[in-house]
Amino acid sequence: MQPGTEATPFAELTPEVILGAIEHLGYQTSGRFLALNSYENRVYQIGIEDDEPLVAKFYRAGRWPDEAIFEEHSFAAELAARDIPVIAPLADVNGDTLFRYQGQRFAVYPRRGGRRPELEDEQTLRWLGRFLGRLHAVGRAGRFQYRPRLSVERYGDDALERLLASTLLPVELRTNFELAARQLIEAVREVITRVGPQTEIRLHGDFHPGNILWTPRGPHVVDLDDTQSGPAVQDLWLLLWGERSDMAAQLRILLEEYGLFCDFDPIEIQLIEALRALRMLHHCAWVAERWDDPAFPLAFSWFATPRFWESQLIEFREQLNAVLGPVLVLDT
Structure with missing residues (x-):
């Protein structure tokens, strides 16, 4: 062997x-x-x-x-x-x-069973808001020493360098891809600078619906493998979906329940699209870096096609507009 x-x-x-x-x-x-x-x-x-x-x-x-x-x-x-x-x-x-x-x-x-949560259900969102409020209240009470920080350097700059080192990126797209990615990273950096320093707490770090097992008694949450320090909104925005009006309504519901257990600084809402951009870059770099692991070509076969990289270039440009666009405003 x-x-x-x-x-x-x-x-x-x-x-x-x-x-x-x-x-x-x-x-x-x-x-x-x-x-x-x-x-x-x-x-x-x-x-x-x-x-x-x-x-x-x-x-x-x-x-x-x-x-x-x-x-x-x-x-x-x-x-x-x-x-x-x-x-x-x-x-x-x-x-x-x-x-x-x-x-x-x-x-x-x-072993714990469960299904994906139904995020279109208001009561599910309220339950998850309370859950995150409780989790973040504990997260604020301590600090990580060895876990990473969510930063533009790690999720943006380092991710792009790994992408540019990948042989999967088609040569004919490299120049435009790098330009779009660097413009996106610079826009993210400008947003983070404008918002100013935020309180960094211990987060779940990857709080998407796939890591939530829903039961009649509420959620069980799995996979703290990406737990890290960062702004509270990182664990919240991954639950948002749909049009801007939908996301505003969902975030309002989440924060109503979240606030019962933990304070939330509303200025962090301005970080949502910037954090989404960093996640896009990081995820793309993660797949590229793991390509020699046989599990990845099987699961992400489309990643090695020129069409994927062309679509990713377009998505970077679209996300740049979202980062530079108006901030999500909660409905009342």
């Missing part, structure tokens, strides 16, 4: 290693496991004899140092201790939550 590389870190994550890692912790597996939807890491539902299945997350080598993963786990445990329904990793008898087996780092979680 060839050892895994930074590009293919899961080459040695065989069924024997997956099950062996769980049994190494003292569990008796049933021999059955199911791959769950994850690209950055590898996540599996593991059958346990005479008990409920567990979920195991195997971390991508080289992405986070151990200290950053410890902070992820600690934040999840802190939230869970406040009865905030975040699915935290299970600890062993020594209190450890990050384990090693056959060169792989992994954590184990209880």
Whole structure:
């Protein structure tokens, strides 16, 4: 068996290693496991004899140092201790939550079911507003030391450099693509400068509907792998969709409930389109950087086509107009 590389870190994550890692912790597996939807890491539902299945997350080598993963786990445990329904990793008898087996780092979680939330439902939005208000109230109470900051340098400048280094970017589009991306990044930087320094809190960091498991009793939230420090609005805008009037109404509902638990500075609303632009750049760079991982060409086959890069260029230009355009105004 060839050892895994930074590009293919899961080459040695065989069924024997997956099950062996769980049994190494003292569990008796049933021999059955199911791959769950994850690209950055590898996540599996593991059958346990005479008990409920567990979920195991195997971390991508080289992405986070151990200290950053410890902070992820600690934040999840802190939230869970406040009865905030975040699915935290299970600890062993020594209190450890990050384990090693056959060169792989992994954590184990209880399995929780659920479906995607229906964001068109007002009561769902109100529930999520309360959830984020509670999460951010805890997030304000501490600071990360090893987790990253959400910054234009990391999500904009660094992302563009990774994109320009990718052989997937067609040569004939490179000049116009780089120009559009740099104009977008500069516009984002101008907005952030105009808004001024904002309070940075501990965030979920990737609070899109796919990371929310909805049940009749409310949400369970998963995947703190991107937890970071940044403005509160980063966790809010990912729940907005539709036309500007729709997003304004949704944000008003979210903030009505959010404000019951945590203060929100309305000037952060001016950051929404700038943050959307940074997410676009970061996501594009993420796929390009991970292209040698076999899971990525399978999941994002369109990424290697000239048509994708042409459409991305157009989207950058359209997003530039959104960043420079009028700020979202909440309806009353």
